[in-house]
Structure formats: structure tokens, C-alpha cells
Amino acid sequence: xxxxxxxxxxxxxxxxxxxxxxxxxxxxxxxxxxxxxxxxxxxxxxxxxxxxxxxxxxxxxxxxxxxxxxxxxxxxxxxxxxxxxxxxxxxxxxxxxxxxxxxxxxxxxxxxxxxxxxxxxxxxxxxxxxxxxxxxxxxxxxxxxxxxxxxxxxxxxxxxxxxxxxxxxxxxxxxxxxxxxxxxxxxxxxxxxxxxxxxxxxxxxxxxxxxxxxxxxxxxxxxxxxxx
Amino acid sequence: xxxxxxxxxxxxxxxxxxxxxxxxxxxxxxxxxxxxxxxxxxxxxxxxxxxxxxxxxxxxxxxxxxxxxxxxxxxxxxxxxxxxxxxxxxxxxxxxxxxxxxxxxxxxxxxxxxxxxxxxxxxxxxxxxxxxxxxxxxxxxxxxxxxxxxxxxxxxxxxxx
Numbered sequence: 001x002x003x004x005x006x007x008x009x010x011x012x013x014x015x016x017x018x019x020x021x022x023x024x025x026x027x028x029x030x031x032x033x034x035x036x037x038x039x040x041x042x043x044x045x046x047x048x049x050x051x052x053x054x055x056x057x058x059x060x061x062x063x064x065x066x067x068x069x070x071x072x073x074x075x076x077x078x079x080x081x082x083x084x085x086x087x088x089x090x091x092x093x094x095x096x097x098x099x100x101x102x103x104x105x106x107x108x109x110x111x112x113x114x115x116x117x118x119x120x121x122x123x124x125x126x127x128x129x130x131x132x133x134x135x136x137x138x139x140x141x142x143x144x145x146x147x148x149x150x151x152x153x154x155x156x157x158x159x160x161x162x163x164x165x166x167x168x169x170x171x172x173x174x175x176x177x178x179x180x181x182x183x184x185x186x187x188x189x190x191x192x193x194x195x196x197x198x199x200x201x202x203x204x205x206x207x208x209x210x211x212x213x214x215x216x217x218x219x220x221x222x223x224x225x226x227x228x
Numbered sequence: 229x230x231x232x233x234x235x236x237x238x239x240x241x242x243x244x245x246x247x248x249x250x251x252x253x254x255x256x257x258x259x260x261x262x263x264x265x266x267x268x269x270x271x272x273x274x275x276x277x278x279x280x281x282x283x284x285x286x287x288x289x290x291x292x293x294x295x296x297x298x299x300x301x302x303x304x305x306x307x308x309x310x311x312x313x314x315x316x317x318x319x320x321x322x323x324x325x326x327x328x329x330x331x332x333x334x335x336x337x338x339x340x341x342x343x344x345x346x347x348x349x350x351x352x353x354x355x356x357x358x359x360x361x362x363x364x365x366x367x368x369x370x371x372x373x374x375x376x377x378x379x380x381x382x383x384x385x386x387x388x389x
Contacts, residue, residue: 076295
């Protein structure tokens with residue numbers, strides 16, 4: 001069992017729950033918080049499953065012939081199908097009050113993603129490309145490397161805090177969620193040059209995600225309904 | 229209650245499982261090897277070497293196989309990729325290699341699993357990363373993810389004089 005991966009997932013889920021609880025204490029809207037939590041869990045599960053199946057298909061493994069391999073998350077989760085699957089699942093689960101639920105969950109999801117990346121310490125997967133910077137992390141050979149997952153965690157945590165502040169200004173419905181989507185994609189785009197990868201280059205997808213989030217925020221601001 | 233079920237399901241999804249689906253295919257045997265032969269291979273190599281211990285009955289091995297295929301295609305001219313098929317059948321092993329297109333990797337058969345025992349590893353899959361000359365730089369127990377493998381391969385490339 002990959003206990004490091006499980007620990008990282010628990011950190012992420014726990015962070016989402018913590019931020020939602022803190023926000024509930026401030027807004028006193030338990031119904032909306034519960035809906036956001038349920039939708040986030042379902043979206044996370046569906047996203048992980050779809051992303052894993054996408055990775056199996058692209059790697060030449062038939063998911064129907066090897067159904068148990070779907071649970072081997074560490075063997076690869078394709079980010080793009082995972083995000084698409086999660087967004088569709090979230091849209092279905094939270095369809096009755098989609099924009100408000102998405103706004104409620106967005107800061108918590110960003111914080112959860114920050115927790116996921118910060119938990120690279122439990123997975124032994126913090127290292128990126130080589131560097132001589134003073135805060136470089138030692139690799140097995142002793143060479144210094146960018147702690148690229150920590151960078152991503154810091155960016156996402158800052159974005160989560162910023163979203164909480166933006167949300168308190170009661171912007172148009174959907175703006176917080178769209179800005180959160182853009183921030184998550186931008187954080188990955190910014191850290192991608194310091195990651196080492198094998199045959200996968202998702203920079204254009206992250207750039208497209210950032211642009212989509214910004215367009216969504218502008219659209220919600222232009223045509224949206226101001227929350228109270 | 230619904231939330232509890234969702235949480236349990238979320239945890240279960242993240243647990244690693246093994247299945248026992250082997251692919252019986254009639255093919256040429258994988259050459260057998262011994263710990264001494266693998267040691268000699270490592271000490272005599274002028275390139276860094278990645279040794280991946282696998283078996284056709286191992287679900288996580290199937291999961292990381294596409295990643296290893298991509299790595300061998302991308303780094304194979306600078307790194308020697310060696311696979312050790314342990315506690316397996318010849319037909320199962322060759323079927324696995326054919327199914328996942330792992331022909332770019334040198335495979336050896338180790339029915340007793342003596343090679344990983346000698347290298348200091350436990351379980352399947354397990355990967356060892358050696359500098360030229362056979363010095364072990366790092367090892368990874370369990371299924372590899374892309375980032376872990378990329379960093380480890382970069383490490384052994386940097387060990388090359």
C-alpha cells in the first residue's frame with residue numbers, strides 16, 4: 001500500500017473540511033457548506049477515477065480486463081480527464097445552486113490542493129529540477145533541487161487566502177469559483193518549468209485552464225447576480 | 229451516512245491492490261540470471277543503470293509499465309534499463325513484455341527472486357538506480373509515479389562522469 005499517497009490525500013481532504021468549517025463559522029450557512037462538502041467529495045472521487053482510467057487507456061491497459069488497476073492511483077492519473085470528470089460530477093451534484101456552491105467550495109479546494117502538494121514530504125516526491133538556490137532540497141546524490149511541490153503549495157495557499165478575502169466582498173455569483181479555477185491552473189503553469197517529466201507536457205493545458213478561468217470570472221462579473 | 233460512505237470509498241480508491249491476471253503467450257524464453265551476473269553487469273556498465281523488478285502477476289507492475297516504456301524510449305540512449313522478472317512463469321513474463329511493448333528494456337528471468345534479495349530490496353515492484361560502475365544511488369519500493377522516476381533518472385544521469 002502507498003501510505004504516503006494515502007496520507008497526502010487525507011491531508012488534502014482534511015484541509016478542505018477545515019476551511020469549509022471555518023467558512024461556515026463565519027457565514028453561518030450550514031446547508032450550503034454541507035452541499036459544498038458532498039459535491040467536493042463526489043467530484044474528487046469521480047475525477048480520480050476518470051483520470052486513472054484515462055491514464056490506463058493512454059498506457060495501453062484495458063480497464064475492463066484489469067478493473068482492480070483503477071485503484072492504483074500512483075501508477076498515473078491523467079490530469080486533464082481528471083479535471084473534466086471532476087467538473088462534470090460537481091456540476092451534476094450541485095446543479096440546484098451551482099454557482100453559489102462552487103463559490104463556497106473554491107477556497108477550500110485550493111487549500112486542499114495546497115495540502116496535497118505540501119504532503120509531498122510524506123510521499124518523498126518534493127524534488128524538481130536541479131538548482132543552487134539556498135533553499136534547495138538535497139537529493140540522494142547530494143545535489144540540490146527545487147522543492148517544486150512546496151512552491152506549488154505556497155502559491156495555492158496564497159490563492160486560497162486571497163479567494164477568502166475576495167468572497168467576503170460579496171462579488172457576483174461564480175466569480176470566486178472561476179478565479180479559483182484560474183489560480184489553480186496558473187499555479188501549475190508557474191511551477192511546471194521546475195518539474196521533471198517523462199513524455200508529458202501539460203503547459204498548454206494549464207495555460208488554457210488559466211485563460212478559461214479568467215474568461216469565466218469576467219463573464220460572471222459581466223452577467224452575474226450579486227450575492228448577498 | 230452518505231458522507232461516511234463517500235469517505236470510505238475515497239479511502240478505498242487510494243489503496244493499492246494486486247490482481248492475478250497473467251497473459252499466457254507462447255514465446256521465446258527470457259534469459260535466466262543470477263545475482264553474481266547482475267552484479268557483474270552493473271559493475272561493468274559505463275552507463276547508469278535502472279533495474280526494475282517486476283512480475284506478470286503483479287498489478288502495480290502493470291500500472292507502471294507504460295511509464296517505463298516511455299522512459300526507455302526517452303532516456304534509453306543514455307541509461308541502461310534492465311528488468312528482472314521474478315517468481316514468474318516464462319510464458320507470463322514474455323506475454324507481459326509483449327503486451328506493454330517493453331522490448332526496449334533488457335529482461336532477465338529470476339525464478340527464485342534471488343536478485344532483488346541480493347540488491348537489498350523487498351517486494352514487487354521495486355526499482356534500483358545505479359551510477360556507472362554499480363554504485364547504488366537510490367531505490368524505490370512500490371509502484372513508480374512519473375515525478376519520482378524522472379527525478380531518479382535525472383539523478384543517475386548526473387552521476388555519469
